[in-house]
Amino acid sequence: MGGIHAFTPMRRLFALLLMVALALPSWAQDRLPAGLMWNRSGLPATLPLVVKTMPGQDYVVFLAPTEGGDPVMAGYIRGGAFFRLLVPPGTWTVRFAHGRDWQGEDELFGPGTEWIGLDRPLTFEAGVARRQGHIVRLIESDGQVRVASSGPLDICQGLTVTTEIDKRDENREALNLLPAPGLQDLRDDFDAFPRSDFNRLPAPGLRRTETELDTRSRVCP
Known part of the structure; x- marks a missing residue:
């Protein structure tokens, strides 16, 4: 009997850890991998969009034509992690959906989905020696997500010969090579x-x- 009682604390610890694991938010297990979700623009994606966020929520970034219409690109962002997405050239309206409980592409983060957009469209273009992208920083203050900064991110390309x-x-002439x-x-x-x-x-x-x-x-x- 003493041997059985000796394992009781270990069993209790295992049961406690199991309860904690089951109590973790489901979004931590159902999150998508960060990166491109889809590109329906028909254009090559070669220009950088960098987004900095805070941990606690996840985000989906959408790029849409400035004249209106459906988004042409989407990317999933894990809050607090470095995010870089290559986007096609053009001028795009950029919006972010954010929340904690990912429900799929149709429902996004469920009823708790919130939206935030940039005040102006972003232009992505490439030249001979320079590619123009953008970097956006989102912060959370008093429970609200807002755009802290947005600016150009220019990439210079150098050619080394x-x-x-x-x-x-x-x-060589000793080899008797005939002309x-x-x-x-x-x-x-x-x-x-x-x-x-x-x-x-x-x-x-x-x-x-x-x-x-x-x-x-x-x-x-």
């Missing part, structure tokens, strides 16, 4: 002209070059 040159093989047919005749003909970088024929062992292009992006200063 790396060239590697092989060393000239000074002993192409007629090459010597061409050289004899060119002897009548002044030697320059424009009319000098390449000699055996010409250096070989390899060029690599590296495109990197960074936040513009």
Whole structure:
């Protein structure tokens, strides 16, 4: 009997942990993964939208045409976590639905769903060396979510060219490599002209070059 009673505290602890787990809010288990939900714009999404939020609620961001109509893109945001979404070029009306209990795309966060929108549309565009995105910061104050700040996020793209040159093989002629047919005749003909970088024929062992292009992006200063 003593062995049975020895496990009683452990069983009570397990039962307590089980009750706590069952009492956790269902939204913590049913939340969607953060990121793109859908893109119905028909355009490539290449421009950054960064949203900073506070923990406690989740959000869905919607992008819609400024002239009205259904949203063309949606993304799910987990409150308090870093969020970055690539969006298509254009000028879009941006709105956020937020709440705690995710009910699916039709019901969103159920009867407790609340909405907040930006005062002005956001323009996303790309140039040769610069991509223009936006960063939005949402905060919760006195139980109300509001837009704390909204501003441009410009990404500069730099192109780096790396060239590697092989060393000239000074002993190449020792390999008895024969020149192409007629090459010597061409050289004899060119002897009548002044030697320059424009009319000098390449000699055996010409250096070989390899060029690599590296495109990197960074936040513009």
